[in-house]
Amino acid sequence: MESNIKTYGNFKNIKSQKILKFIFSFLFKNKKLDIISYNNQIKRILKVNFDDYKIAGNLEKIGNRNGYGKEYIKGTNLLIFEGEYKNGRRNGKGKEYYEYNKIKFEGEYLNGKKISGKKYDEDGNIILILQNAKGKEINKDDIIRFEGEYFNGRRWNGIGYDKKGNKEFEIKYGKGKGKEYDYYSNLIFEGEYFNGYLNGKGKEYYNYNIVYEGEYLNGKRNGKGKVYFDLGTLKYEGEFFNGFENGKGIEYYENGKIKYEGTYLKGSPNGKGKEYYDNGKIKYDGNYLMGKQNGKGKEYHYDGKLEYDGEYLNGYKNGKGKEYFDNGNILFEGEYLNGYKNGKGKEYNNNGKIKFDGEYLNGYKNGKVKEYFDNGKIKFDGEYLKGKRNGKAKEYNYIGNIQYEGEYLNDYKNGKGKEYYYDGKIYFDGEYSNKEKNLKGKIYNGEGDIIFEGEIINNIRINGKGKEYYNNILIFDGEYLDGLKWNGIIKELDEHKKIKFEGKLIEGKRFGYEKEYNDKGQLLLEFEYINGLKNGKGKEYYENGKLKFDGKYINNMRNGEGKEYYKEGKLLYEGKYLNGERNGEGKEYYENGKLLYEGKYLNGKRDGKGKEYYENGKLLYEGEYLKGLRSGQGKEYNKDNEIEFDGKYFKGKRWNGKGIEYNENGDIEFEGEYLNGKRWNGFINEYEWEDGEIIFKGQCQIIDGKKIEY
Numbered sequence: 001m002e003s004n005i006k007t008y009g010n011f012k013n014i015k016s017q018k019i020l021k022f023i024f025s026f027l028f029k030n031k032k033l034d035i036i037s038y039n040n041q042i043k044r045i046l047k048v049n050f051d052d053y054k055i056a057g058n059l060e061k062i063g064n065r066n067g068y069g070k071e072y073i074k075g076t077n078l079l080i081f082e083g084e085y086k087n088g089r090r091n092g093k094g095k096e097y098y099e100y101n102k103i104k105f106e107g108e109y110l111n112g113k114k115i116s117g118k119k120y121d122e123d124g125n126i127i128l129i130l131q132n133a134k135g136k137e138i139n140k141d142d143i144i145r146f147e148g149e150y151f152n153g154r155r156w157n158g159i160g161y162d163k164k165g166n167k168e169f170e171i172k173y174g175k176g177k178g179k180e181y182d183y184y185s186n187l188i189f190e191g192e193y194f195n196g197y198l199n200g201k202g203k204e205y206y207n208y209n210i211v212y213e214g215e216y217l218n219g220k221r222n223g224k225g226k227v228y229f230d231l232g233t234l235k236y237e238g239e240f241f242n243g244f245e246n247g248k249g250i251e252y253y254e255n256g257k258i259k260y261e262g263t264y265l266k267g268s269p270n271g272k273g274k275e276y277y278d279n280g281k282i283k284y285d286g287n288y289l290m291g292k293q294n295g296k297g298k299e300y301h302y303d304g305k306l307e308y309d310g311e312y313l314n315g316y317k318n319g320k321g322k323e324y325f326d327n328g329n330i331l332f333e334g335e336y337l338n339g340y341k342n343g344k345g346k347e348y349n350n351n352g353k354i355k356f357d358g359e360y361l362n363g364y365k366n367g368k369v370k371e372y373f374d375n376g377k378i379k380f381d382g383e384y385l386k387g388k389r390n391g392k393a394k395e396y397n398y399i400g401n402i403q404y405e406g407e408y409l410n411d412y413k414n415g416k417g418k419e420y421y422y423d424g425k426i427y428f429d430g431e432y433s434n435k436e437k438n439l440k441g442k443i444y445n446g447e448g449d450i451i452f453e454g455e456i457i458n459n460i461r462i463n464g465k466g467k468e469y470y471n472n473i474l475i476f477d478g479e480y481l482d483g484l485k486w487n488g489i490i491k492e493l494d495e496h497k498k499i500k501f502e503g504k505l506i507e508g509k510r511f512g513y514e515k516e517y518n519d520k521g522q523l524l525l526e527f528e529y530i531n532g533l534k535n536g537k538g539k540e541y542y543e544n545g546k547l548k549f550d551g552k553y554i555n556n557m558r559n560g561e562g563k564e565y566y567k568e569g570k571l572l573y574e575g576k577y578l579n580g581e582r583n584g585e586g587k588e589y590y591e592n593g594k595l596l597y598e599g600k601y602l603n604g605k606r607d608g609k610g611k612e613y614y615e616n617g618k619l620l621y622e623g624e625y626l627k628g629l630r631s632g633q634g635k636e637y638n639k640d641n642e643i644e645f646d647g648k649y650f651k652g653k654r655w656n657g658k659g660i661e662y663n664e665n666g667d668i669e670f671e672g673e674y675l676n677g678k679r680w681n682g683f684i685n686e687y688e689w690e691d692g693e694i695i696f697k698g699q700c701q702i703i704d705g706k707k708i709e710y
Contacts, residue, residue, distance in 0.1 A: 073099065083109070098122055114153060125183040139163065139185045146178075154196025154219075171196075191216065206230070214240065229254050238264070253278045265290065277302050286312065301326060310336070325350045334360070349374045361386070373398050382408065397422055406432065421446050430456065454480075471497055476505075484508055496521040503529060518543060527553055542567050551577065566591050575601065590615050599625070614639055623649065638662065645674075653677045663687060665694050672702065680705050 066088075071081040079101065083094020090109035098104050102124060107117010119128035129136045130150065137146040143165060148158015151174065160169040160178055163185045169178045174196035180189040191202020197219035204212040209232055214225020220243035227236040233256060238249020244267035251260040257280045262273020268291030275284040281304035286297020292315035299308040305328065310321020316339035323332040329352045334345020340363035347356035353376055358369025364387035371380035377400045382393020389408035397403050401424035406417020413432040421427050425448050430441020443452040454466025468476040468485075470493050478488010490510070491502045498521060503512015509532030516525040522545055527538025534556045540549035546569045551562020557580035564573040570593060575586020581604035588597040594617050599610020605628035612621040618641055623634020629652035636645040636659070647657010655677045661670040665687075672682010679702050686697045701708045 121183050123183070127183050137181075139181065140183050141185075143185075145181050145185070151196055155193065156196050242266075262288070267291075289314075291315075313338075337362075358384070363387075473497070478505060481508070495519065508532065647674060650677060663694070667694065667696075675705065678705055 066086055067084065069082070069085050070079060072079055078099055079097050080099075081090070081094060081096050083090060084092030086092070089112040091111065092108065094107070094109050095103060096105040100122075102122060103120050105114060105117055105119050107130065108115055114130060115133060116131045117129075118126050119130065121127050125140060127137060129138065133150055134148070135150050136144050138144055141163075143163055144161055145163075146155065146158055146160045148171065149156045154174065155171050155178070156174050158171055159167055160171070162168045170176055171178055171193055175194050177191065178193050179187060182188050186208065187205045189198065189202060189204050191198060192200030194200065195218070198216040199218065200216060201214070202216050203210055207230065209230055210228055211230075212221065212225060212227050214221060215223030217223065221240040222242065223240060224238070225240050226234060229235050231254070233254055234252050235254075236245060236249060236251050238245060239247030241247065245264040246266060247263060249261075249264050250258060253259050255278060257278055258276050259278075260269060260273060260275050262269055263271035265271070269288040270290060271288060272286070273284075273288050274282060277283050279302065281302060282300050284293065284297060284299050286293060287295035289295070293312035294314065295312060296310070297312050298306060301307045303326070305326050306324045308317065308321060308323050310317060311319030313319070317336035318338065319336060320334070321336050322330055325331050327350060329350055330348050331350075332341070332345060332347050334341060335343030337343070341360035342362060343360060345356075345358070345360050346354060349355050351374060353374050354372050355374075356365070356369065356371050358365060359367035361367070365384035366386060367384065369380070369382065369384050370378060373379050375398065377398060378396050380389075380393060380395050382389060383391035385391070388411040390410065391408060392406070393404075393408055394402060395404040401422065402420050403422075404413065404417060404419050406413060407415030409415070412434050414434065415432060417428075417430070417432050418426060419428040423446070425446060426444050428441055428443050440454065441456050442450055445451050449472050450469050452466060452468050455464030457463060463480055463482065465479055466476075467474060473491070473493065475491040475493060476485055476488055478490070479486050485505055486508050488505055489503075490505050491499055492514070493499055496517060496519075498517050499515055503510055503514065505511070510529035511531070513528050514526065515523060518524050520543070522543055523541050524543075525538070525540055527534045528536035530536065534553040536553060538549075538551065538553045539547060542548050544567060546567055547565050548567075549558070549562060549564050551558055552560035554560070558577035559579065560577060562575070562577050563571060566572050568591070570591050571589050573582065573586060573588050575582060576584035578584070582601035583603065584601060586599070586601050587595060590596050592615060594615050595613050597606065597610060597612050599606060600608035602608065606625040607627060608625060609623070610625050611619060614620050616639070618639060619637050621630065621634060621636050623630060624632030626632065630649040631651060632649060633647070634645075634649050635643055636654075638644050638660075643660075644662070645654050645657065645659030647659060648655045654674050656675055658673055659671075660668060663669045667687060668685055669687075670679055670682060670684050673680050681704065682702055684700050684702060684707070686700065687694045688697050689695070
C-alpha cells in the first residue's frame, strides 16, 4: 500500500484521487464518520497521515488533529467551525457558523458532541442554552419554551411551555407529543417524538402557514405526506424517504393544476412519470433518472399537441427521435446526441413533403445532404460543414432545372463553378471567390451563345482582358478599366446585326468609322470618330435612304463645309457650318434645283447681306437680313425684274421708303411711300370682283397715312 502513496505539497495523497473522493463522500453522506473521524479511520485503513489534509467531501479541515483548528466549506473561504481538537475530534471550546459567517453555536464540546453553550438562529437570537446536557429553549421575551435534558442534541426529558409560561406538553425518554417554536414564538412543528426524533405523524409550519403534514422517521419525513405552498395550496402529495420525495407522488402548480405525477427517488423524478403545463395540458410523458429525462419519452406543445417522440439521456434528446408540427405532421426524424441533431436525419415541410435528407453534427448540417422544395423537387445536392455549404454541390430551381454546379466554401460559391438560366441553359462558366464571379470566366446569353470571356471581379468586367460577342460575332477584344471598355478593337452592331460602329477604343474613346441604322436596317449615319466624338467627314440619311447631309464634323457637330438635301435627293443647301448650325456664306435651293437664296447665315438663320430669287431664277430681293427676316436696307423686285420696293425693312415688313404693291391679278394696288411699316403717302387703286372678273372701281389718295376719298 505504501507504494501507492505520493507526496502532494506538504501532504500525502492516494495515487488515485477518485478512490479517495469516493470513500470520503460515501462515509460522510451515510453518517458512518463525522468530519474529524475521517482522519483516524482512514489513517488506519490506508496508513496515511492526513494531518492538515483538505478533505474530499463537502467540508475541509485545516489545522492539527490536536489543538486549535478550523473547518471550511469545500472550495470556499466560508468558515463553519473554529476551536479545539483532541484525537481528531472537537474537544474543548469552539464555535459553529452559518454559511454567512453568523454564529450558530458557541460553547464546549466533548468527543465531538456539544455539552454546554448557546445556540443562535440566523438573526443572532439565542434559541437554546445548553449546560452539562441540560438546556433551555427561550423566545425573544426570554420566556422558556422548553426546559429539560438533551441526549446527542435531541430533546430527551423535559417540559414544553406556551408563551404565557403554562405547561403545554411533556417529553419522556425522547417520546411524546410536542411542539417546536422559533425565537419569535412562531410554531414551526407539532407532532410525535420517539428517541428524541420526530417520529410518527406531524406538521411543519412557516409564517403561520402549514408547509408539511405527514409521517416522520428519525427526524425526517418518511412515509406519506403533503407539502403546501405559502398560501396553503397543495404543492406535493405522496411518499417520502429520509426527508426526500421518494416513491409515488404528485406535484402541483399554485393554481391547483398537476405539474408532475409519477415516481421519485431522493427528491427527484425517477422512473415513469408525466409532466404538465400550468393549463393542465400534458408536457412530457416518459421515463426519468435522478430528475432528468432518460429513456423513451414524449414532449408536447403548450396546447397539448405532440412535439417530440423519442429517446433521452440525462435530460437531453439522445438516440432516435421525431419532432412534429402543430398539425401533427413530422418536422424531423433522425438521431440526436446531447440534445443536438447528430447523425442521419430528415426534415419535412408542414405539408408532409420532405425538406432535407442528410447528416448532422452537433445540431449542424454536416456531410452529404439533399434539400427539397415543397413540391418535392430537389433544391440542393451537395456537402455541408458545420451548417454551411462546403465542397462540391448542385443547386436547382423550383421546376427542377439546374441553376448552379460547382464548389462552396463557408456557404459561398468558391472555386470552379457553373451558373444557369432559369430554363437550365448555361449562363456562366468560370471561377468564384466569396460568392462573386472572380478571376476568369465565360458568360452566355439565353440561347447558349457566348457573350463574354475574360477576367471578372465581383461579377463585373472591371479590370483586365476580355472579349465580348454579339450573335457569335466578336464585338470587342481588349482591356477593361473600372467596368468600362478601355483599350481594344470594337464593333457595335444594331439589332439587324449590321455594323453600327467599327474602330478602336483608346482610353475609352472611339477612333474609327461608324455607321448607324434604324430599326428597319436602313442607314442613318456614317462618320468618323476621334477621341470618342464625331470628327471629320460624315453623312446623314433619310429613312428612305436618300442623302440628308454630307460634310464635316467637329466634336459631334456639323462644322466647316457641308451640304443638305431634300428627301428626294435634290440639293437643299450648300455652305458653311459652325457648332451644328449654318454659319457664314451659303446657298439655298428650290426642289427644282433653282437658286432660292445666297448670302450669309448666323446661328442657322439668314443674317447679313443676301439675295432671294423667284423659282424662274429672277431676283426677288436683295438686301439685309436679321435672324432670318428681312431687316435693314433692301430692294424688292417683281417677276419682270421691276423694282417694287426700295427702302428699309423691319422684322420682314416694308418699313420706310418707296414701293409698289400688286394684287393677285398683277394690277397696281398701291404706289407711294411707307413710314414705320404703313402706307403713308401715295395712291390706292380699288378693285372688285364681278362675274368672275376684277373690275376697277376708282382711285383714292393717302396723305400722311390718311385716306382721302375722291
